[in-house]
Amino acid sequence: MNNIVLVGMPxxxxxxxxxxxxxxxxxxxxxxxxxxxxxxxxxxxDIIAEQGLDKFIQIEEDVNCSIDCQQCVIATGGSVVYGEKAMEHLRSIATIVYIKLSMSTLKKRLGDIKKRGVVLRKNQSFEELYMERCPLYEKYAHVVADAEGYNVEELMFVIKEKLKL
Ligand SMILES: Nc1ncnc2c1ncn2[C@@H]1O[C@H](COP(=O)(O)OP(=O)(O)O)[C@@H](O)[C@H]1O
Ligand SMILES: O=C(O)C1=C[C@@H](OP(=O)(O)O)[C@@H](O)[C@H](O)C1
Ligand SMILES: [Mg+2]
Known part of the structure; x- marks a missing residue:
């Protein structure tokens, strides 16, 4: 199908x-x-605040399962990996690229994560979220792109090279 799906932390x-x-x-x-x-x-x-994390994950899974395209780059939300059906669907239509970044760089970039509307359980820290998510990104990825130290354009070339495009 020639699609590319990007997964990774918020x-x-x-x-x-x-x-x-x-x-x-x-x-x-x-x-x-x-x-x-x-x-x-x-x-x-607002969806997360009004309907809760589990409902958001369900909506996210439905939406990702309905993606049907060719020659598309698809940026997913960081919580997509909680939806097994969605990940199976995306893996069947695309090469999954995990954009990997260290916890410290992500923390610096995000600032106060609670202001961002992330699927973070009550009392869960960012560190715990990182530890929970990373194995899931690794599990579903066909390719891992290490993003540490790269600006947007450099990272784009890293991904392009990894995919031999
Ligand atoms: N390679 C990069 N280097 C530095 N900052 C970046 C880079 N890529 C994105 N950013 C910044 O990080 C923030 C999050 O980027 P975004 O594309 O929204 O991430 P995601 O979609 O994975 O949550 C934005 O402020 C963006 O400008
Ligand atoms: O990781 C998460 O829990 C989320 C990441 C967001 O997307 P980005 O990964 O593009 O920031 C968005 O889907 C939602 O707010 C939840
Ligand atoms: Mg995004």
């Missing part, structure tokens, strides 16, 4: 590098988060 740069990569390789660009907002007619942070 703040890893999936949405930013995704659109740049799509432009350079001549693909379409989809951001799953925008599809969710469009479908629900609400901001992500």
């Amino acid at each position: 703040g890893a740069g999936k949405s930013t590098v995704g659109v740049v990569l799509a432009k350079v390789i001549g693909y379409q660009f989809i951001d799953s988060d925008l599809l969710i907002q469009q479908r629900e007619k609400k901001l992500l942070k």
